[in-house]
Every structure is written in C-alpha cells, then in structure tokens.
Amino acid sequence: MSEEKSLNFIEEIIDADLKSGKYESIVTRFPPEPNGYLHIGHAKSICLNFGLALKFGGKTNLRFDDTNPVTEETEYVESIKDDVRWLGFQWAEELYASNYFEQLYGFAVKLIEKGLAYVDDSSSEEIAAQKGTPTQPGIENQYRSRSIEENLQLFADMRAGKYKDGEKVLRAKIDMSSPNMHMRDPLLYRIKHATHHRTGDAWCIYPMYDFAHGQSDSIENITHSICTLEFIPHRPLYDWCIEKLEIFPSHQYEFARLNMTYTVMSKRKLLQLVNEKHVTGWDDPRMSTISGMRRRGYTAEAIREFCERIGVAKRENLIDVGLLEFCVREHLNKIALRRMVVFDPLKVVITNYTADEEWLQSENNPEDPASGNRKVPFSRELYIEREDFMEVAPKKYFRLAPGQMVRLKSAYIIRCEEVIKDAEGNITEVHCTYIPESKSGEDTSGINVKGTLHWVSVKHAINAEVRLYDRLFKVEDVGNAEGDFKDHINADSLTVISNAYAEPALKEDGAEERYQFIRKGYYIIDKDSTADKLVFNRTVTLKDTWAKEAKKA
Template sequence: MSEERSLNFIEEIIENDLNSGKYETLITRFPPEPNGYLHIGHAKAICLNFGLTQKYGGYTNLRFDDTNPVTEKTEYVDSQQHDIKWLGFQWKNELYTSDYFDTLYEYAVTLIKKDLAYVDHSTADEIAALKGTPTEPGSSSPYRNRSIEENLDLFSRMKSGGFEDGACILRAKIDMQSTNMLMRDPIIYRIKHAEHHRTGNKWCIYPMYDFAHGQSDSIENITHSICTLEYVAHRELYDWLIEKLEIFPSKQYEFARLNLSYTVMSKRKLLQLVNDGVVTGWDDPRMPTISGLRRRGYTPESIREFCERIGIAKRENIIELSLLEFCIREHLNKTANRVMAVLDPIKLIITNYPEGKDETLIGENNPEAEDKGGTREIPFSNELWIEREDFMEEPAKKWFRLAPGAMVRLKHAYIVKCEDFKKDEQGNITEIHCSYIPESKSGEDTSGINVKGTIHWVSSKHAKNAEIRIYDRLFTVESPDAEEGDFKDYLNPNSMEIIKQAYIEPYLENADKDSRYQFIRKGYYCVDKDSTPGNLIFNRTVGLKDAWAKTNK
C-alpha cells in the first residue's frame, strides 16, 4: 500500500525500546511447529516478524518448535522453509528447539535444585481433579513435597528411560492457588518413547511448549517474542521461568491471530480434511495453506499486501475472504497477460470468410501493465469456438451479445452478424452461422459500424484442449468453527468444478507454471502442477468480480 499508515502497537513498543537504548539490535523469531503445512494465518505472523526486522534492522531467526516427535516430520520442515522463502523472506539462523534439549534439561535440573520443580506420578485424571477451577483454588499433589534429592534421581531416571510413557511427569512448583490456571504447577516435561525426526532415540523425555518456548527465546537473545492472543495467559509463566532461571529476559507480546471467513485455520482440522480425503492434499487449491494458495495462483505480493491491509490488532475478528481475493485481483490485473479461453464451447461458422484461409491477428497482452505487456499472435479462421452463454435464441432486453440478426465484435478481430443457427433433435443449439464485416478489423476498422458487445473466441482449427478446474469457498458458512456439530457438515459441495473439454489459444500451449493469466471475461487462471504438454490443466485463482457476495446475501 502506498499511503502512509500509523504505527501499530508493536511498532510503537519497538521504537520506544530502540530509542531508549533498551536494545541495540531488534531480534525476532518465527517458531512454527513442524506438524503440518503453514497457512494464511502463519503468513500474517511471518510478514510481521520478518517485516519488523526489515523495517528496523536486526534479524529474524527461523526456529522449529520440534518438541513433539509423534506429530513432526522432515516433510513439514521442508515445506515451511519453502513457503517462507516463496513469500519473500530470509531468516538469519535456522534453529530447532531440539538444538537446546541438553540445555533445557539442565534448566529443568536447576529448577529442581531450587526446589521449584518436582516429579509427579499422578494420573492425568488425578492432576485434573486437583487443578481446581477458574473460581476455585487447586490442591497440592501428594508428590509436591518430595525432596530435592529424590526429584533429581527420578528426573534422571525419566531421562534414562526408566519409566514408561505416562508413568510420571515433571511439574514446576509455583502456586496451586493462583488465579491463572496455567500457574498451578504446570507440566514442563513428559515421557514420550518415540523417534524424533532429528535426535532419533537419544531422548525419551521432551519439554512442553511453555517450558521450551521462553527459554529458547532467551538462548537466542530474542528481544521481542511475538505470539497470538491465545498465549496472553501464558506470559506470566514465560516471565516466571526466565526470572527463576536467571537468563536473558526475552519479552512476549501478543496480537490478534488471523481468522478468515469460509475456512478453518486449525492445523488439526486441516490435517483431518487431508486424511479424510475431503481435499487432495495440503496443497489442494481450496486449502488456506500457503502451498494451496500458491497452487491456486496467488502471488507472494498479493499475500503480503493482504497482511499489510488487515494490520496488527489486539482484538480478534473475522477477516473477509473477499479482501484476500481483492488483493490477488488487484495484483494480477497489473501483471497477468490477457488470453482467450472458451469453457463451454459452441461452434461459430463465418459463412463469408474464405474456407481454408488462416489469418494472424495481434492481441495486446495487458493494457493495465506499465509496458502494456507486449503483444501476441492469435490465429483466426472461419470456424471458431465461442461461449454457449454468448448466444440467446430469444434475446432479453439490453442483450448485447449474439442473437438472430444481432451483431457483436469478436475480440481482437471483426464484427460479425448472426444469420442463422442449427439445433439437434433435443433442441440444443449446435452451430451458429454468422457473416463478417471485412472492413471492421480491430485496429483498422473503417466500417463505421458501432456495436455494444464484444465476445471472446478461439479458432477451432488452432485451439488446444485444456482441463479447467474452477474452485470456490471450501465451506458454505462464514464461521464453520462456530456452528453446531461437525465442521465438515458445512463443506461446500460445489467447491470444485472440473471442465474436461475447454479450448484455449495456442499461445497457452507452453504456458509457464509460474505464470498467471486472465482468461478474458472469465477470471484469473494459472497452470496446475499436474499439467503436462499432453494434458494441460488450469486452475481458476479468482473470478473477475466478487460473485459470492451477490449470490449469498
């Protein structure tokens, strides 16, 4: 966005911290858990963390929060790195929480030695029963007053594999009366006999997020640890652990996460859509994942613009999907070449155009581009494909397309007049017969004839076949998470339409998979990753207008 905007509250904090000399260098981090693919909500956090250090200097670390070996995969690490780079950002250090497992273990030992942590053999149900409620204080575990020596021995045995999963845990000893439920002796280590994607079987105990996160920030000297609002209640524990361990005092700040209409943002639910076969994978173009958006034809510029427009706030709200669609339309309008594709074809025959004659016309690629995008050659002949919807046997009022006796301009070509049409036995129109005005050629028109309608076309002799995949919103309701029942009850049955037999200009035969196009009058499209020279496949990124708003009022 070109206009000046006011500082958000995080920028105000950073400017004050830097101007006061509190920090010499701004250091942020983006800490995804490698248990799924990144989505548009992560894009907001990526743009924020990396954008701040681009603006104020300093650097951003990429740190994978890999403390749960059961759900984490190298596949997810690789995809997340690719997505961040694709968005246009580069981290200074690639780090993993698992890099710090030895240090974190020693931190836990330090807490035990300070009598600030203890090993608890209570079951999960027993712990929950003693936890209390937000209005009632908790009760102490019967294991809370174990001696330091006993806790050190038990924790060492936990580390060496002396206990089965769930047999015991390590808890911080804080305050079972605290009004903050998270401060009531939170679990900081649990046993998991599972192979880790980086450390293998070296460890069978793993730190909980709340124990690993703040300490990892501190190890890296993170100055501003930026989280979403659900971690507000965790800040007290974040600060308590840093204070008791007497380590670098990283500070946590929270902002409102991105909630996008007509989708879900939970990685658990997105994984469910993948595993249940509702979508074809994490990069299905209907998914809100960055890889899904990329496959659908979204650009890094459009996503960064979207994140800039929604801004950084302290209060949760739902952002309209139409704003994201507006951002990609705005970018592609300036960058995508205009081409012609016919998705629901009907034959148009120009009866007075010489049969067997071919003509090469010139089309402007993008009149909205600064350099106009150059031009391309378009073959023309006496038989064309046009859209079925561009002909009406009995035209309605203000109908400016083809009808018996009506005239229209063929884009980049000539004015034609409908003389006749043919039907099959079922009454379906199969052919439209037209005459053309030779003096009406685009750019050289001397006919003096003005027509109100212009339609697109493809020469049937030169056309290439293509499969077109038209995508729409994945859900039929604005907030599927907020509705009763299973969120999958609100899936849109029409979220994908496949057109097997469409016709495109030969110009698109060698279309680059990183290129986007405007199919004139139809929307913006890109080449799908499954496309091959013998089987061209295009995905619709977005329509030319926000049709959803009109049909769902």
C-alpha cells in the first residue's frame, strides 16, 4: 500500500482550521494585476490556490487587482483567463478589485471618521523623508493633526477631481515610529487622472494595493489569502485594516515564490524584452510566460507536475529549469506522435529498388499501443541526415559508411555501395542497395545491424521550417548576475532551419498535436505555419544537453 503524501505547511493550517470548525469550507483566490502576461511563477501560485480548494472541497475566485489604470489593459485580462483555463482550472467567480471601488471608498471614509486616516498634502519626496529609516523613527507632519471634518471634506474633494495627480494622498494614521516601515502611516489612496480599462473616467482616486487587497479578500470571505514571502512585512497592515474596519477576518499566509535558473520572473523585465525586441512578443517560445511555454509545446500536465514536485516552502531557493524540462520530456514521451524529419539532407539512391513506391507501417508511439500505426511512403530516393554518413568512418561507427549496413527506421536494411561527388569534391549523394528480405516486422534476412536511421522519401517529402529554441539566458542566476540582465541574453537561443524535409503525415495531423521527431527531440507546430510551409518549434531536446555542457565545464 502506497504511503500517503504528507501535507505542506499551508495544507496543515487549512486541515486544522476545518477540523476545529473555524471554517465550514475554504475560499482561496488568485489575484493577478492585469499589467502583463502570466509567467511560470504565477503557474505555481495558480496550482497552489486552485489545488487547495480542490483538495479541501472549497472554491477559488479569480480576482483581477486592477487598481492602477496606467499599466492595465483588457488584453492582459483575457490572456490571464486563457492561461488559467489552459492549466486546467476553472474559477468559481470572476471578480475585479474595481467592483469594490465604492465599497473601498466607504471603508476609507470609515477610517477617517474613526480618526485613523488623514489627507496629506506632502509630496512623495517629503513623505519618503518623513518616514525615517529602519533605524530612525519617522516624523509626524502638520497634516496629521487635521480634524475629522476637514479630512472628510478633502477626501470628498479628491474624489470629485478638484486636485491634480500627486497633490494630495490619503494616509492611515498608525505609528510613525513603528519598527515596520510599512506601518508608518502608509498610503491608502492616491490621485490618478487616467482612464480605467473597466470603470472609464468614473474615478480619479484609486486605492493602493495594500488597502485594496485585504479588504477585497474580506468582501469575498477569503479564508486563506496566500501570498509570496515579500508580503510578510505587509501582513500587519493587512490585519490592522481588517481589525479597525471590523470586517470579515481574512488571513494572509506566505510561501516562497518560484525562482528558476536561466530565467527572469519579473513582469517589468519581461515587458522590457518585448518592447526592446529581444523577443518577438509575450508568447515568444523562449519567454518564461505561460503563453510562451504553451506555444513552445509545453503541456499543462507537465507544468502542474513540475509545480507539484517543487512543493510549497517557507524559504526562497533557486529551482533548476532542468526539472521543468524533465517533466515536459516525461509527459511528451507518453503522448507525442513519432514522425521522421530530416534537417540537413543527404540524398540516398537505392539502386536495386525497382518499385515506384510502397507504403510501410510505422508505430505512432511505442509508449502508447492505442495510438496505432501510420503509413510512411518509401521510394528509390530518400533523404537521410548528412551527419549520419561518413566517407571514412572510425571503428564503432554504426551509421552509414562505404561498405557498411544500417537499418532504415520501419523499412529495410541498406548497404552503401558508392559515394557521388561534385567537381569540388563535395558529397552530393550516396548509392546503396537494399535487402528485400529485411523489411521491418517481416525480416527473414538473418542480418543484424547496430544502427537505425530516420529518413524521408524524396518525392513525398514536405518542406518545413524548424525553429530550434534554447534557453534565453546564458547564466544560471540571472537575477543576481553582474550588470544589466540583458547582457546575459544567449545569442544562440534560436536557430532556424528553413528547409527541413518531413514525412507527409505531418500535414494531416491536428494543429495541437505534439511530436517526437525521431532522434531529434520534441516539437509542436507553430501558429506561423501556412498551407505552403509548416513551421515547427522545438519544445525540448531528447536529453538534457545542458547538463552535459555543465559537466564539461
């Protein structure tokens, strides 16, 4: 009997809360700001929040933290919804912080009425200076002593649009000498005369994240508000607002965010890569965005498995991207259709093959017998990889060479008889003979060969472009590398093979199909494909080539 997996620390908290009767059921939320596309770090948070609700019989809301009209767009909202669905999750309710603007305004008024908030005319530079330092207490300014009546009027005037951006802010009145800098009269509202993607120009004041977050959680009766570790210093303010407003006591819990080798996880840096044309867009297959990984051919199942394997921790660490690639390989090996594609062709002429053509049987996926077989055309002229032939071969070379035999995958054994060269001495084609009795599945030749090559029939081959994607950065820990992060971009992160030759079955398969190009790696068809030319993206190599390079170094 298999041992039951132990609970992580958040699951232990939830389990105890449910057993004690603190909650009848749990409610979690995934609260992205719609100011960019989601990345693999968000996938960890999505899997955690939705996974907890599924495990403990609760529900998860998708709530957009849309409190900054300057950076947010509807395009990002739609991409986030697509990503969550693609990962395999469905939210209970689709909500927006902007749904609560009126309610949040009312909460702010309530704090003013309690003498716990005030309008401050200081500039952002003055406020920063007045806050002091971690070792020096802050200074209370003259605006802190404004009357409740004056603050109510000024806040109403802020809402009415009587002031310019930055002219006034609303601050909580807490403790200017608190050891926690976030508790030194934090900002609750700022003025922004900008059109919001949902509310238009109805508002010109917007709540700060620290004010909107906890109160939105409370409005939705979120039982377990799960954030990353950088929000630990924000938790006292989260609790303070809820306590002073006397609303539903949501509680915040923190876990370690995902940091991964050879990758950046900052939306700001990802946006920079897009805007400065280092990549083709948010869904460039080299990006750490979920849409980029989807376009590259990663599967939702592999990403969920990766998130499960790395677990939920209380301490930051750097996860090897090789683990993600391993999960992708493991899943694709089970589901990918096998196909033959030649990248750098060398023509093979089978001189004793007299038929016009024949269609051979080849398995779609040996890992999945239910996937069946496909028909592969065979003819007198074939393409093999140029690297699979050597005119002067060393010992233990099991590919094609003069006088040497190899098996063609799902076809026949052939023997190289002659090498044809052009006037400059370049090999243009090789002439071989085949052994008719050696047909795969029906072999009666009694000949054993050690090498098996993939191939494509010349007259049946379809033209394809193949994009070989590699890691976007050359250094492991991009975040802590010296200089600008863009200095470490891998110039060889994309190699394009514009004229590869593929077996015709690839033209008949569905657009979402995953492939293993035999002996080459895993691939998916790209959206840039046309009726005249298919384009394929390399998802991942057959083996971890980076691990080999690291050992050499």
